[in-house]
Amino acid sequence: MKLSDFDFALPEHLIATRPAVPRSASKLLVATPDRIEDRVVTDLVDYLRAGDVLVLNDTKVIPARLFGHRDRDGNVSKMEVTLLSPTSNGTWRALVKPLRKVRDGEVITFAAGLEAELLSRDDGQAVLGFNLEGQAFDDALAVAGQMPLPPYIAAKRVADTQDKTDYQTVFARTTGAVAAPTASLHFDTELLLRLTESGIELAHVTLHVGAGTFLPVKVDDVKTHKMHAEWGQVSEDAVARINAAKAEGRRVIPVGTTALRLIESAATKAGQIVPWQGETDIFIYPGFKFQIADALMTNFHLPKSTLMMLVSALMGQERVRQIYDHAIEHEYRFFSYGDSSLLLP
Incomplete structure (x- = not known):
């Protein structure tokens, strides 16, 4: 696998510099192996089943x-x-x-x-x-302090007071991140209530997203790339919810690549996870065998990034190329303040 395998051309105007208002009004691309649908984040309830466990990263971004x-x-x-x-x-x-x-x-x-x-x-x-x-x-x-907006936003405008709200999830509670778990920015209190009323379980984990998430991959052979380490914690409560779901054949769906990387770091074998705390530098690229995650909600990622490699591992490289071509053609907004996708392999 070469770095160029994960490249694509993105029109500059599709890079979002502000989030949708309200949060849950963002567009949602829903992709299966043979179908792509254009929806909005509030429609997430239509694609989840009672008993599904959404895994949310509750890290809190500091004004770094x-x-x-x-x-x-x-x-x-x-x-x-x-x-x-x-x-x-x-x-x-x-x-x-x-x-x-x-x-x-x-x-x-x-x-x-x-x-x-x-x-x-x-x-x-x-x-x-x-x-x-x-x-x-x-x-x-x-x-x-100011919120540490990603470089591709900071290059276009300075952070302001509004970013202290916009660049923070509504369920943030554990201080330590210097970048937001951006797929989670789409959730507001009303959507979370609708999800729980529909029988969707919520499991909270913590991964303090570091600035290294924006570092470019500098090697052509992607397998030789060294990931930055980030501190995370999977609580006993989260473990109990996830293990019960896997044992009963219910789906576990992380919201964001950070939550996915963390639960896969804490996995012991297929369908089992243990309480975990420490630094993870797990690198997920095509060929990776997922032990816990059954699907993923995630934003649209930078070309040639490790996150493009992660979604390619989940959906397949060719399918991800089709998904991104569709997103660009239909003018989805990209990156941290952009729209989202629900990937159902």
């Missing part, structure tokens, strides 16, 4: 993009910081621009009394120590 300054003897330089992930000792890995203008030990000052000391650097990334921790850090970050 910060703008501040470094003051060296009255010489002030503007700085941009994007938090990537916390470390075990309370520091943060981050991207700092321009990193060359900051010396180790210097402090970057932000709004709301938030400051960060550059402790070290590694492979173009910085390790920062903040002057606040716990709730005080969260409160200051909420004031000083």
Whole structure:
């Protein structure tokens, strides 16, 4: 498999820079091996069965993009910081621009009394120590930070107050992501209520989506690509719901590639999953044997991305090409704020 096998031409105007309003009004492409239907997300209820388990990623995106300054003897330089992930000792890995203008030990000052000391650097990334921790850090970050919009949106416009709502799922509760689980952005309270009233079960898991989700694949032989690691957790409650469904022949349908990657990381064998916590760098590409996921709800992904490889593993490369050709022809909106699909292999 070559990287070019997962490429396609996408018209620029199909890249969404704002979500649909309301959330559940987004278009929904429903695909089986021999059928494609054009619907909207509110129609999801028509395609799910009582007893199906939807697996939702409840990670909460932090306002990880910060703008501040470094003051060296009255010489002030503007700085941009994007938090990537916390470390075990309370520091943060981050991207700092321009990193060359900051010396180790210097402090970057932000709004709301938030400051960060550059402790070290590694492979173009910085390790920062903040002057606040716990709730005080969260409160200051909420004031000083902006939502870390994906590069393809940030290149078109700056993040604003509306993004603090739009780029967060309605069921977000576990803080730690620097990118949203975007398929879940289509759910609002009313849709979730309709689903549960129809007998659909909801299982919540947590995978803190990292900025590495936007990193390009740089190798031509895709099997040699190394995935970025992300922290996740599958609770006992989620395990009980998923295992019961698999044992009874009910479908388990992750919402988003993050939820799918996590439950497949926690699988022990076909139809069985165990409570799990840790970092996963699972790489799913054609030939992968799915142990838990029976279908997938997901947005439309970047060309030549690992997510294109994942949906190709689920539906087949040729079928995914047909699905994406249809989506482009029918003007579906792509990427994080775009429309969605329900893939039923």
